[in-house]
Amino acid sequence: MSRYLKAGERIVNTEALHGGITAEMRRLTIGTRDGGTRDLVLRTFVDPFFAEHAEDLLNREAGVLTLLTGTGVVAPGPVAVDPTAAHCEYPSLLMTHLAGRTVLDEEGLQARVPLLARQLVAIHTLRPAERPREYEAWTTADAVVHPDGADAAAWAAAIDVIRKPAPSYEGRFLHRDFHPGNVLFDVPPPSLAGPRITGVVDWVQTSWGPADLDVAHCSTNLALLHGPAWRLRFAEAYEEAGGVLAAAASERLYWRLLDALAFAGGAQWVARPWREAGRTELTTRAVEERLDAYVTALMDALG
Known part of the structure:
Protein backbone atom coordinates (compact mmCIF):
# COMPACT_ATOMS: atom_id res chain seq x y z
CA MET A 1 0.00 0.00 0.00
CA HIS A 97 -12.49 9.67 -0.10
CA LEU A 98 -15.63 11.77 -0.60
CA ALA A 99 -17.20 13.99 2.02
CA GLY A 100 -20.68 13.20 3.27
CA ARG A 101 -22.48 10.13 4.55
CA THR A 102 -25.26 7.78 3.57
CA VAL A 103 -28.64 8.67 5.04
CA LEU A 104 -31.22 5.92 5.45
CA ASP A 105 -33.46 7.60 8.03
CA GLU A 106 -37.18 8.13 7.62
CA GLU A 107 -36.75 11.76 8.65
CA GLY A 108 -36.10 14.04 5.69
CA LEU A 109 -36.91 11.42 3.07
CA GLN A 110 -39.38 13.72 1.31
CA ALA A 111 -36.58 16.21 0.65
CA ARG A 112 -33.99 13.61 -0.37
CA VAL A 113 -36.02 11.74 -2.99
CA PRO A 114 -36.03 14.63 -5.53
CA LEU A 115 -32.27 15.01 -5.03
CA LEU A 116 -31.77 11.31 -5.71
CA ALA A 117 -33.89 11.59 -8.84
CA ARG A 118 -31.99 14.59 -10.20
CA GLN A 119 -28.70 12.83 -9.54
CA LEU A 120 -29.83 9.77 -11.46
CA VAL A 121 -30.98 11.89 -14.40
CA ALA A 122 -27.49 13.44 -14.49
CA ILE A 123 -25.92 9.98 -14.57
CA HIS A 124 -28.19 8.89 -17.40
CA THR A 125 -27.22 11.90 -19.53
CA LEU A 126 -23.57 10.78 -19.65
CA ARG A 127 -22.46 9.70 -23.11
CA PRO A 128 -18.99 8.18 -22.77
CA ALA A 129 -16.80 7.67 -25.82
CA GLU A 130 -16.74 4.00 -24.97
CA ARG A 131 -19.95 2.41 -23.73
CA PRO A 132 -19.83 0.13 -20.70
CA ARG A 133 -20.97 -3.47 -21.06
CA GLU A 134 -24.65 -4.24 -21.67
CA TYR A 135 -26.71 -4.69 -18.51
CA GLU A 136 -27.24 -8.14 -17.03
CA ALA A 137 -30.49 -9.25 -15.44
CA TRP A 138 -29.97 -10.33 -11.83
CA THR A 139 -32.61 -13.05 -11.90
CA THR A 140 -34.71 -15.16 -14.26
CA ALA A 141 -38.29 -16.35 -14.07
CA ASP A 142 -37.17 -19.88 -13.26
CA ALA A 143 -34.85 -18.75 -10.45
CA VAL A 144 -37.38 -16.76 -8.39
CA VAL A 145 -38.69 -18.35 -5.19
CA HIS A 146 -41.12 -16.20 -3.25
CA PRO A 147 -40.60 -15.59 0.49
CA ASP A 148 -42.44 -17.72 3.03
CA GLY A 149 -45.98 -16.53 3.54
CA ALA A 150 -45.99 -14.39 0.39
CA ASP A 151 -49.00 -13.96 -1.89
CA ALA A 152 -48.31 -16.95 -4.13
CA ALA A 153 -50.82 -15.93 -6.81
CA ALA A 154 -49.38 -12.41 -7.10
CA TRP A 155 -45.85 -13.77 -7.29
CA ALA A 156 -46.78 -16.34 -9.91
CA ALA A 157 -48.30 -13.59 -12.04
CA ALA A 158 -45.24 -11.40 -11.50
CA ILE A 159 -42.91 -14.21 -12.53
CA ASP A 160 -44.93 -14.66 -15.70
CA VAL A 161 -44.34 -10.99 -16.54
CA ILE A 162 -40.55 -11.34 -16.53
CA ARG A 163 -40.76 -14.64 -18.41
CA LYS A 164 -41.60 -12.59 -21.49
CA PRO A 165 -38.86 -11.10 -23.71
CA ALA A 166 -37.43 -7.82 -22.44
CA PRO A 167 -39.05 -4.74 -24.00
CA SER A 168 -37.03 -2.72 -26.48
CA TYR A 169 -35.38 0.36 -24.98
CA GLU A 170 -33.15 3.33 -25.67
CA GLY A 171 -29.85 2.68 -23.93
CA ARG A 172 -28.50 4.89 -21.17
CA PHE A 173 -25.39 4.98 -19.02
CA LEU A 174 -26.51 3.11 -15.88
CA HIS A 175 -25.05 3.13 -12.40
CA ARG A 176 -26.91 -0.18 -12.06
CA ASP A 177 -26.83 -0.19 -8.23
CA PHE A 178 -28.21 3.28 -7.55
CA HIS A 179 -29.96 3.50 -4.18
CA PRO A 180 -29.71 5.55 -0.97
CA GLY A 181 -26.92 3.35 0.40
CA ASN A 182 -24.65 4.37 -2.48
CA VAL A 183 -25.31 8.11 -2.34
CA LEU A 184 -23.52 10.45 0.06
CA PHE A 185 -25.27 13.46 1.56
CA ASP A 186 -24.33 16.55 3.48
CA VAL A 187 -27.22 17.09 5.87
CA PRO A 188 -26.91 20.38 7.79
CA PRO A 189 -29.05 21.28 10.82
CA PRO A 190 -32.71 21.96 9.94
CA SER A 191 -32.26 25.67 10.58
CA LEU A 192 -29.72 25.89 7.74
CA ALA A 193 -29.90 24.89 4.08
CA GLY A 194 -31.44 21.59 3.04
CA PRO A 195 -29.54 18.38 2.25
CA ARG A 196 -27.27 18.12 -0.78
CA ILE A 197 -25.61 15.19 -2.49
CA THR A 198 -21.82 15.13 -2.18
CA GLY A 199 -21.12 12.09 -4.33
CA VAL A 200 -22.11 8.67 -5.63
CA VAL A 201 -20.12 5.52 -4.84
CA ASP A 202 -19.95 1.82 -5.80
CA TRP A 203 -19.65 1.81 -9.60
CA VAL A 204 -18.82 -1.89 -9.88
CA GLN A 205 -22.00 -2.76 -11.78
CA THR A 206 -22.00 0.15 -14.23
CA SER A 207 -23.53 -0.88 -17.55
CA TRP A 208 -25.60 0.22 -20.55
CA GLY A 209 -29.33 -0.33 -20.56
CA PRO A 210 -32.80 1.14 -19.95
CA ALA A 211 -33.21 4.08 -17.58
CA ASP A 212 -36.20 2.18 -16.18
CA LEU A 213 -33.88 -0.42 -14.69
CA ASP A 214 -31.94 2.09 -12.56
CA VAL A 215 -35.21 3.75 -11.53
CA ALA A 216 -36.68 0.35 -10.67
CA HIS A 217 -33.69 -0.55 -8.49
CA CYS A 218 -33.88 2.66 -6.48
CA SER A 219 -37.67 2.25 -6.20
CA THR A 220 -37.30 -1.27 -4.82
CA ASN A 221 -34.75 -0.11 -2.26
CA LEU A 222 -36.98 2.78 -1.17
CA ALA A 223 -39.93 0.39 -0.83
CA LEU A 224 -37.90 -1.97 1.36
CA LEU A 225 -36.34 0.82 3.43
CA HIS A 226 -39.40 2.99 3.86
CA GLY A 227 -42.43 0.93 2.87
CA PRO A 228 -44.23 0.04 -0.38
CA ALA A 229 -46.06 3.38 -0.42
CA TRP A 230 -42.86 4.80 -1.93
CA ARG A 231 -43.12 2.49 -4.95
CA LEU A 232 -44.27 5.26 -7.32
CA ARG A 233 -42.76 8.39 -5.83
CA PHE A 234 -39.23 7.91 -7.11
CA ALA A 235 -40.34 7.33 -10.72
CA GLU A 236 -42.49 10.44 -10.50
CA ALA A 237 -39.57 12.46 -9.14
CA TYR A 238 -37.32 11.11 -11.90
CA GLU A 239 -39.71 12.31 -14.59
CA GLU A 240 -40.20 15.64 -12.80
CA ALA A 241 -36.41 16.04 -13.01
CA GLY A 242 -36.48 15.56 -16.77
CA GLY A 243 -35.87 11.82 -16.97
CA VAL A 244 -37.65 9.75 -19.61
CA LEU A 245 -39.10 6.32 -18.85
CA ALA A 246 -40.83 3.71 -20.98
CA ALA A 247 -44.12 5.01 -22.38
CA ALA A 248 -46.12 1.80 -21.87
CA ALA A 249 -47.22 0.81 -18.38
CA SER A 250 -46.54 -2.85 -19.23
CA GLU A 251 -42.91 -2.03 -20.04
CA ARG A 252 -42.42 -0.09 -16.82
CA LEU A 253 -43.91 -3.01 -14.91
CA TYR A 254 -41.50 -5.45 -16.58
CA TRP A 255 -38.41 -3.52 -15.46
CA ARG A 256 -39.79 -2.96 -11.96
CA LEU A 257 -40.50 -6.63 -11.48
CA LEU A 258 -37.22 -7.72 -13.04
CA ASP A 259 -35.48 -5.75 -10.30
CA ALA A 260 -37.83 -6.50 -7.39
CA LEU A 261 -37.91 -10.25 -7.96
CA ALA A 262 -34.12 -10.34 -7.89
CA PHE A 263 -34.35 -9.54 -4.15
CA ALA A 264 -36.22 -12.79 -3.45
CA GLY A 265 -33.98 -15.06 -1.44
CA GLY A 266 -31.50 -12.28 -0.77
CA ALA A 267 -33.28 -10.19 1.83
CA GLN A 268 -30.71 -11.08 4.47
CA TRP A 269 -27.93 -9.55 2.39
CA VAL A 270 -29.59 -6.15 2.05
CA ALA A 271 -31.02 -6.13 5.58
CA ARG A 272 -27.68 -6.61 7.33
CA PRO A 273 -25.97 -3.36 6.20
CA TRP A 274 -29.17 -1.42 6.83
CA ARG A 275 -29.26 -2.66 10.42
CA GLU A 276 -25.57 -1.79 10.79
CA ALA A 277 -26.48 1.72 9.67
CA GLY A 278 -29.03 2.02 12.48
CA ARG A 279 -32.23 0.67 10.94
CA THR A 280 -32.37 -2.14 13.51
CA GLU A 281 -36.06 -2.83 12.83
CA LEU A 282 -35.24 -4.05 9.32
CA THR A 283 -34.84 -7.73 10.07
CA THR A 284 -34.67 -10.22 7.24
CA ARG A 285 -38.30 -11.10 7.86
CA ALA A 286 -39.39 -7.45 7.86
CA VAL A 287 -37.66 -6.87 4.53
CA GLU A 288 -39.25 -10.01 3.06
CA GLU A 289 -42.69 -8.80 4.14
CA ARG A 290 -42.09 -5.41 2.55
CA LEU A 291 -40.87 -7.08 -0.63
CA ASP A 292 -44.04 -9.18 -0.77
CA ALA A 293 -46.17 -6.09 -0.20
CA TYR A 294 -44.25 -4.24 -2.94
CA VAL A 295 -44.60 -7.01 -5.52
CA THR A 296 -48.29 -7.44 -4.65
CA ALA A 297 -48.88 -3.70 -4.97
CA LEU A 298 -47.23 -3.65 -8.40
CA MET A 299 -49.45 -6.50 -9.57
CA ASP A 300 -52.60 -4.97 -8.01
CA ALA A 301 -51.93 -1.81 -10.01
CA LEU A 302 -52.59 -3.82 -13.16
CA GLY A 303 -56.14 -4.51 -12.24
Missing part, protein backbone atom coordinates in the same frame (compact mmCIF):
# COMPACT_ATOMS: atom_id res chain seq x y z
CA SER A 2 2.83 2.41 0.86
CA ARG A 3 4.00 2.39 -2.76
CA TYR A 4 0.89 4.36 -3.71
CA LEU A 5 1.36 7.09 -1.09
CA LYS A 6 3.31 10.28 -1.59
CA ALA A 7 6.84 10.60 -0.24
CA GLY A 8 6.84 10.94 3.54
CA GLU A 9 3.24 9.78 3.96
CA ARG A 10 2.07 6.90 6.12
CA ILE A 11 -1.17 5.28 7.24
CA VAL A 12 -2.03 6.53 10.73
CA ASN A 13 -5.52 5.07 11.17
CA THR A 14 -8.03 2.71 9.57
CA GLU A 15 -11.79 2.63 10.05
CA ALA A 16 -14.25 0.04 8.77
CA LEU A 17 -17.06 1.58 6.71
CA HIS A 18 -20.44 -0.11 7.04
CA GLY A 19 -22.98 -0.62 4.29
CA GLY A 20 -21.10 -2.79 1.83
CA ILE A 21 -22.62 -6.10 0.75
CA THR A 22 -20.07 -7.59 -1.64
CA ALA A 23 -16.83 -6.05 -0.35
CA GLU A 24 -15.15 -4.77 2.79
CA MET A 25 -14.66 -1.01 2.82
CA ARG A 26 -12.13 0.88 4.94
CA ARG A 27 -11.26 4.52 5.32
CA LEU A 28 -7.52 5.02 5.58
CA THR A 29 -6.27 8.16 7.26
CA ILE A 30 -2.95 9.18 5.75
CA GLY A 31 -0.47 11.32 7.66
CA THR A 32 1.13 13.85 5.31
CA ARG A 33 4.62 15.35 5.40
CA ASP A 34 3.35 18.71 6.67
CA GLY A 35 1.69 17.13 9.70
CA GLY A 36 -1.81 17.09 8.25
CA THR A 37 -3.97 14.19 7.14
CA ARG A 38 -5.95 13.09 4.13
CA ASP A 39 -8.33 10.16 3.66
CA LEU A 40 -8.47 7.36 1.11
CA VAL A 41 -10.91 4.45 0.79
CA LEU A 42 -9.93 0.83 0.22
CA ARG A 43 -12.38 -1.63 -1.34
CA THR A 44 -11.37 -5.24 -0.69
CA PHE A 45 -13.00 -8.41 -1.99
CA VAL A 46 -12.61 -10.99 0.76
CA ASP A 47 -15.58 -13.27 0.10
CA PRO A 48 -14.33 -16.17 -2.07
CA PHE A 49 -17.12 -15.77 -4.64
CA PHE A 50 -16.45 -12.09 -5.26
CA ALA A 51 -12.69 -12.51 -4.95
CA GLU A 52 -12.90 -15.00 -7.81
CA HIS A 53 -14.52 -12.34 -10.01
CA ALA A 54 -12.54 -9.44 -8.60
CA GLU A 55 -10.24 -8.90 -11.56
CA ASP A 56 -13.09 -8.01 -13.87
CA LEU A 57 -15.08 -6.12 -11.20
CA LEU A 58 -12.21 -3.96 -9.94
CA ASN A 59 -10.77 -3.18 -13.36
CA ARG A 60 -14.23 -2.18 -14.53
CA GLU A 61 -14.83 0.10 -11.56
CA ALA A 62 -11.40 1.71 -11.86
CA GLY A 63 -12.13 2.39 -15.51
CA VAL A 64 -15.52 3.90 -14.76
CA LEU A 65 -14.09 6.14 -12.04
CA THR A 66 -11.51 7.40 -14.51
CA LEU A 67 -14.23 8.04 -17.07
CA LEU A 68 -16.33 10.01 -14.56
CA THR A 69 -13.53 12.45 -13.78
CA GLY A 70 -14.59 15.89 -14.93
CA THR A 71 -18.11 14.88 -15.94
CA GLY A 72 -19.93 16.74 -13.19
CA VAL A 73 -21.04 13.48 -11.59
CA VAL A 74 -19.07 13.40 -8.36
CA ALA A 75 -17.49 10.00 -7.72
CA PRO A 76 -14.29 8.80 -6.05
CA GLY A 77 -11.10 9.09 -8.06
CA PRO A 78 -9.04 5.93 -8.61
CA VAL A 79 -5.65 5.86 -6.90
CA ALA A 80 -4.49 2.30 -7.51
CA VAL A 81 -5.97 -1.10 -8.32
CA ASP A 82 -4.65 -4.56 -7.46
CA PRO A 83 -7.29 -6.82 -9.04
CA THR A 84 -5.34 -10.06 -8.70
CA ALA A 85 -3.96 -9.51 -5.16
CA ALA A 86 -0.42 -9.29 -6.50
CA HIS A 87 0.53 -6.78 -3.80
CA CYS A 88 -2.33 -6.96 -1.28
CA GLU A 89 -3.70 -9.87 0.71
CA TYR A 90 -6.97 -9.64 -1.24
CA PRO A 91 -8.02 -8.03 -4.54
CA SER A 92 -8.40 -4.33 -3.82
CA LEU A 93 -9.12 -0.88 -5.19
CA LEU A 94 -7.74 2.26 -3.56
CA MET A 95 -9.66 5.47 -4.25
CA THR A 96 -10.14 8.99 -2.99
Whole structure:
Protein backbone atom coordinates (compact mmCIF):
# COMPACT_ATOMS: atom_id res chain seq x y z
CA MET A 1 0.00 0.00 0.00
CA SER A 2 2.83 2.41 0.86
CA ARG A 3 4.00 2.39 -2.76
CA TYR A 4 0.89 4.36 -3.71
CA LEU A 5 1.36 7.09 -1.09
CA LYS A 6 3.31 10.28 -1.59
CA ALA A 7 6.84 10.60 -0.24
CA GLY A 8 6.84 10.94 3.54
CA GLU A 9 3.24 9.78 3.96
CA ARG A 10 2.07 6.90 6.12
CA ILE A 11 -1.17 5.28 7.24
CA VAL A 12 -2.03 6.53 10.73
CA ASN A 13 -5.52 5.07 11.17
CA THR A 14 -8.03 2.71 9.57
CA GLU A 15 -11.79 2.63 10.05
CA ALA A 16 -14.25 0.04 8.77
CA LEU A 17 -17.06 1.58 6.71
CA HIS A 18 -20.44 -0.11 7.04
CA GLY A 19 -22.98 -0.62 4.29
CA GLY A 20 -21.10 -2.79 1.83
CA ILE A 21 -22.62 -6.10 0.75
CA THR A 22 -20.07 -7.59 -1.64
CA ALA A 23 -16.83 -6.05 -0.35
CA GLU A 24 -15.15 -4.77 2.79
CA MET A 25 -14.66 -1.01 2.82
CA ARG A 26 -12.13 0.88 4.94
CA ARG A 27 -11.26 4.52 5.32
CA LEU A 28 -7.52 5.02 5.58
CA THR A 29 -6.27 8.16 7.26
CA ILE A 30 -2.95 9.18 5.75
CA GLY A 31 -0.47 11.32 7.66
CA THR A 32 1.13 13.85 5.31
CA ARG A 33 4.62 15.35 5.40
CA ASP A 34 3.35 18.71 6.67
CA GLY A 35 1.69 17.13 9.70
CA GLY A 36 -1.81 17.09 8.25
CA THR A 37 -3.97 14.19 7.14
CA ARG A 38 -5.95 13.09 4.13
CA ASP A 39 -8.33 10.16 3.66
CA LEU A 40 -8.47 7.36 1.11
CA VAL A 41 -10.91 4.45 0.79
CA LEU A 42 -9.93 0.83 0.22
CA ARG A 43 -12.38 -1.63 -1.34
CA THR A 44 -11.37 -5.24 -0.69
CA PHE A 45 -13.00 -8.41 -1.99
CA VAL A 46 -12.61 -10.99 0.76
CA ASP A 47 -15.58 -13.27 0.10
CA PRO A 48 -14.33 -16.17 -2.07
CA PHE A 49 -17.12 -15.77 -4.64
CA PHE A 50 -16.45 -12.09 -5.26
CA ALA A 51 -12.69 -12.51 -4.95
CA GLU A 52 -12.90 -15.00 -7.81
CA HIS A 53 -14.52 -12.34 -10.01
CA ALA A 54 -12.54 -9.44 -8.60
CA GLU A 55 -10.24 -8.90 -11.56
CA ASP A 56 -13.09 -8.01 -13.87
CA LEU A 57 -15.08 -6.12 -11.20
CA LEU A 58 -12.21 -3.96 -9.94
CA ASN A 59 -10.77 -3.18 -13.36
CA ARG A 60 -14.23 -2.18 -14.53
CA GLU A 61 -14.83 0.10 -11.56
CA ALA A 62 -11.40 1.71 -11.86
CA GLY A 63 -12.13 2.39 -15.51
CA VAL A 64 -15.52 3.90 -14.76
CA LEU A 65 -14.09 6.14 -12.04
CA THR A 66 -11.51 7.40 -14.51
CA LEU A 67 -14.23 8.04 -17.07
CA LEU A 68 -16.33 10.01 -14.56
CA THR A 69 -13.53 12.45 -13.78
CA GLY A 70 -14.59 15.89 -14.93
CA THR A 71 -18.11 14.88 -15.94
CA GLY A 72 -19.93 16.74 -13.19
CA VAL A 73 -21.04 13.48 -11.59
CA VAL A 74 -19.07 13.40 -8.36
CA ALA A 75 -17.49 10.00 -7.72
CA PRO A 76 -14.29 8.80 -6.05
CA GLY A 77 -11.10 9.09 -8.06
CA PRO A 78 -9.04 5.93 -8.61
CA VAL A 79 -5.65 5.86 -6.90
CA ALA A 80 -4.49 2.30 -7.51
CA VAL A 81 -5.97 -1.10 -8.32
CA ASP A 82 -4.65 -4.56 -7.46
CA PRO A 83 -7.29 -6.82 -9.04
CA THR A 84 -5.34 -10.06 -8.70
CA ALA A 85 -3.96 -9.51 -5.16
CA ALA A 86 -0.42 -9.29 -6.50
CA HIS A 87 0.53 -6.78 -3.80
CA CYS A 88 -2.33 -6.96 -1.28
CA GLU A 89 -3.70 -9.87 0.71
CA TYR A 90 -6.97 -9.64 -1.24
CA PRO A 91 -8.02 -8.03 -4.54
CA SER A 92 -8.40 -4.33 -3.82
CA LEU A 93 -9.12 -0.88 -5.19
CA LEU A 94 -7.74 2.26 -3.56
CA MET A 95 -9.66 5.47 -4.25
CA THR A 96 -10.14 8.99 -2.99
CA HIS A 97 -12.49 9.67 -0.10
CA LEU A 98 -15.63 11.77 -0.60
CA ALA A 99 -17.20 13.99 2.02
CA GLY A 100 -20.68 13.20 3.27
CA ARG A 101 -22.48 10.13 4.55
CA THR A 102 -25.26 7.78 3.57
CA VAL A 103 -28.64 8.67 5.04
CA LEU A 104 -31.22 5.92 5.45
CA ASP A 105 -33.46 7.60 8.03
CA GLU A 106 -37.18 8.13 7.62
CA GLU A 107 -36.75 11.76 8.65
CA GLY A 108 -36.10 14.04 5.69
CA LEU A 109 -36.91 11.42 3.07
CA GLN A 110 -39.38 13.72 1.31
CA ALA A 111 -36.58 16.21 0.65
CA ARG A 112 -33.99 13.61 -0.37
CA VAL A 113 -36.02 11.74 -2.99
CA PRO A 114 -36.03 14.63 -5.53
CA LEU A 115 -32.27 15.01 -5.03
CA LEU A 116 -31.77 11.31 -5.71
CA ALA A 117 -33.89 11.59 -8.84
CA ARG A 118 -31.99 14.59 -10.20
CA GLN A 119 -28.70 12.83 -9.54
CA LEU A 120 -29.83 9.77 -11.46
CA VAL A 121 -30.98 11.89 -14.40
CA ALA A 122 -27.49 13.44 -14.49
CA ILE A 123 -25.92 9.98 -14.57
CA HIS A 124 -28.19 8.89 -17.40
CA THR A 125 -27.22 11.90 -19.53
CA LEU A 126 -23.57 10.78 -19.65
CA ARG A 127 -22.46 9.70 -23.11
CA PRO A 128 -18.99 8.18 -22.77
CA ALA A 129 -16.80 7.67 -25.82
CA GLU A 130 -16.74 4.00 -24.97
CA ARG A 131 -19.95 2.41 -23.73
CA PRO A 132 -19.83 0.13 -20.70
CA ARG A 133 -20.97 -3.47 -21.06
CA GLU A 134 -24.65 -4.24 -21.67
CA TYR A 135 -26.71 -4.69 -18.51
CA GLU A 136 -27.24 -8.14 -17.03
CA ALA A 137 -30.49 -9.25 -15.44
CA TRP A 138 -29.97 -10.33 -11.83
CA THR A 139 -32.61 -13.05 -11.90
CA THR A 140 -34.71 -15.16 -14.26
CA ALA A 141 -38.29 -16.35 -14.07
CA ASP A 142 -37.17 -19.88 -13.26
CA ALA A 143 -34.85 -18.75 -10.45
CA VAL A 144 -37.38 -16.76 -8.39
CA VAL A 145 -38.69 -18.35 -5.19
CA HIS A 146 -41.12 -16.20 -3.25
CA PRO A 147 -40.60 -15.59 0.49
CA ASP A 148 -42.44 -17.72 3.03
CA GLY A 149 -45.98 -16.53 3.54
CA ALA A 150 -45.99 -14.39 0.39
CA ASP A 151 -49.00 -13.96 -1.89
CA ALA A 152 -48.31 -16.95 -4.13
CA ALA A 153 -50.82 -15.93 -6.81
CA ALA A 154 -49.38 -12.41 -7.10
CA TRP A 155 -45.85 -13.77 -7.29
CA ALA A 156 -46.78 -16.34 -9.91
CA ALA A 157 -48.30 -13.59 -12.04
CA ALA A 158 -45.24 -11.40 -11.50
CA ILE A 159 -42.91 -14.21 -12.53
CA ASP A 160 -44.93 -14.66 -15.70
CA VAL A 161 -44.34 -10.99 -16.54
CA ILE A 162 -40.55 -11.34 -16.53
CA ARG A 163 -40.76 -14.64 -18.41
CA LYS A 164 -41.60 -12.59 -21.49
CA PRO A 165 -38.86 -11.10 -23.71
CA ALA A 166 -37.43 -7.82 -22.44
CA PRO A 167 -39.05 -4.74 -24.00
CA SER A 168 -37.03 -2.72 -26.48
CA TYR A 169 -35.38 0.36 -24.98
CA GLU A 170 -33.15 3.33 -25.67
CA GLY A 171 -29.85 2.68 -23.93
CA ARG A 172 -28.50 4.89 -21.17
CA PHE A 173 -25.39 4.98 -19.02
CA LEU A 174 -26.51 3.11 -15.88
CA HIS A 175 -25.05 3.13 -12.40
CA ARG A 176 -26.91 -0.18 -12.06
CA ASP A 177 -26.83 -0.19 -8.23
CA PHE A 178 -28.21 3.28 -7.55
CA HIS A 179 -29.96 3.50 -4.18
CA PRO A 180 -29.71 5.55 -0.97
CA GLY A 181 -26.92 3.35 0.40
CA ASN A 182 -24.65 4.37 -2.48
CA VAL A 183 -25.31 8.11 -2.34
CA LEU A 184 -23.52 10.45 0.06
CA PHE A 185 -25.27 13.46 1.56
CA ASP A 186 -24.33 16.55 3.48
CA VAL A 187 -27.22 17.09 5.87
CA PRO A 188 -26.91 20.38 7.79
CA PRO A 189 -29.05 21.28 10.82
CA PRO A 190 -32.71 21.96 9.94
CA SER A 191 -32.26 25.67 10.58
CA LEU A 192 -29.72 25.89 7.74
CA ALA A 193 -29.90 24.89 4.08
CA GLY A 194 -31.44 21.59 3.04
CA PRO A 195 -29.54 18.38 2.25
CA ARG A 196 -27.27 18.12 -0.78
CA ILE A 197 -25.61 15.19 -2.49
CA THR A 198 -21.82 15.13 -2.18
CA GLY A 199 -21.12 12.09 -4.33
CA VAL A 200 -22.11 8.67 -5.63
CA VAL A 201 -20.12 5.52 -4.84
CA ASP A 202 -19.95 1.82 -5.80
CA TRP A 203 -19.65 1.81 -9.60
CA VAL A 204 -18.82 -1.89 -9.88
CA GLN A 205 -22.00 -2.76 -11.78
CA THR A 206 -22.00 0.15 -14.23
CA SER A 207 -23.53 -0.88 -17.55
CA TRP A 208 -25.60 0.22 -20.55
CA GLY A 209 -29.33 -0.33 -20.56
CA PRO A 210 -32.80 1.14 -19.95
CA ALA A 211 -33.21 4.08 -17.58
CA ASP A 212 -36.20 2.18 -16.18
CA LEU A 213 -33.88 -0.42 -14.69
CA ASP A 214 -31.94 2.09 -12.56
CA VAL A 215 -35.21 3.75 -11.53
CA ALA A 216 -36.68 0.35 -10.67
CA HIS A 217 -33.69 -0.55 -8.49
CA CYS A 218 -33.88 2.66 -6.48
CA SER A 219 -37.67 2.25 -6.20
CA THR A 220 -37.30 -1.27 -4.82
CA ASN A 221 -34.75 -0.11 -2.26
CA LEU A 222 -36.98 2.78 -1.17
CA ALA A 223 -39.93 0.39 -0.83
CA LEU A 224 -37.90 -1.97 1.36
CA LEU A 225 -36.34 0.82 3.43
CA HIS A 226 -39.40 2.99 3.86
CA GLY A 227 -42.43 0.93 2.87
CA PRO A 228 -44.23 0.04 -0.38
CA ALA A 229 -46.06 3.38 -0.42
CA TRP A 230 -42.86 4.80 -1.93
CA ARG A 231 -43.12 2.49 -4.95
CA LEU A 232 -44.27 5.26 -7.32
CA ARG A 233 -42.76 8.39 -5.83
CA PHE A 234 -39.23 7.91 -7.11
CA ALA A 235 -40.34 7.33 -10.72
CA GLU A 236 -42.49 10.44 -10.50
CA ALA A 237 -39.57 12.46 -9.14
CA TYR A 238 -37.32 11.11 -11.90
CA GLU A 239 -39.71 12.31 -14.59
CA GLU A 240 -40.20 15.64 -12.80
CA ALA A 241 -36.41 16.04 -13.01
CA GLY A 242 -36.48 15.56 -16.77
CA GLY A 243 -35.87 11.82 -16.97
CA VAL A 244 -37.65 9.75 -19.61
CA LEU A 245 -39.10 6.32 -18.85
CA ALA A 246 -40.83 3.71 -20.98
CA ALA A 247 -44.12 5.01 -22.38
CA ALA A 248 -46.12 1.80 -21.87
CA ALA A 249 -47.22 0.81 -18.38
CA SER A 250 -46.54 -2.85 -19.23
CA GLU A 251 -42.91 -2.03 -20.04
CA ARG A 252 -42.42 -0.09 -16.82
CA LEU A 253 -43.91 -3.01 -14.91
CA TYR A 254 -41.50 -5.45 -16.58
CA TRP A 255 -38.41 -3.52 -15.46
CA ARG A 256 -39.79 -2.96 -11.96
CA LEU A 257 -40.50 -6.63 -11.48
CA LEU A 258 -37.22 -7.72 -13.04
CA ASP A 259 -35.48 -5.75 -10.30
CA ALA A 260 -37.83 -6.50 -7.39
CA LEU A 261 -37.91 -10.25 -7.96
CA ALA A 262 -34.12 -10.34 -7.89
CA PHE A 263 -34.35 -9.54 -4.15
CA ALA A 264 -36.22 -12.79 -3.45
CA GLY A 265 -33.98 -15.06 -1.44
CA GLY A 266 -31.50 -12.28 -0.77
CA ALA A 267 -33.28 -10.19 1.83
CA GLN A 268 -30.71 -11.08 4.47
CA TRP A 269 -27.93 -9.55 2.39
CA VAL A 270 -29.59 -6.15 2.05
CA ALA A 271 -31.02 -6.13 5.58
CA ARG A 272 -27.68 -6.61 7.33
CA PRO A 273 -25.97 -3.36 6.20
CA TRP A 274 -29.17 -1.42 6.83
CA ARG A 275 -29.26 -2.66 10.42
CA GLU A 276 -25.57 -1.79 10.79
CA ALA A 277 -26.48 1.72 9.67
CA GLY A 278 -29.03 2.02 12.48
CA ARG A 279 -32.23 0.67 10.94
CA THR A 280 -32.37 -2.14 13.51
CA GLU A 281 -36.06 -2.83 12.83
CA LEU A 282 -35.24 -4.05 9.32
CA THR A 283 -34.84 -7.73 10.07
CA THR A 284 -34.67 -10.22 7.24
CA ARG A 285 -38.30 -11.10 7.86
CA ALA A 286 -39.39 -7.45 7.86
CA VAL A 287 -37.66 -6.87 4.53
CA GLU A 288 -39.25 -10.01 3.06
CA GLU A 289 -42.69 -8.80 4.14
CA ARG A 290 -42.09 -5.41 2.55
CA LEU A 291 -40.87 -7.08 -0.63
CA ASP A 292 -44.04 -9.18 -0.77
CA ALA A 293 -46.17 -6.09 -0.20
CA TYR A 294 -44.25 -4.24 -2.94
CA VAL A 295 -44.60 -7.01 -5.52
CA THR A 296 -48.29 -7.44 -4.65
CA ALA A 297 -48.88 -3.70 -4.97
CA LEU A 298 -47.23 -3.65 -8.40
CA MET A 299 -49.45 -6.50 -9.57
CA ASP A 300 -52.60 -4.97 -8.01
CA ALA A 301 -51.93 -1.81 -10.01
CA LEU A 302 -52.59 -3.82 -13.16
CA GLY A 303 -56.14 -4.51 -12.24
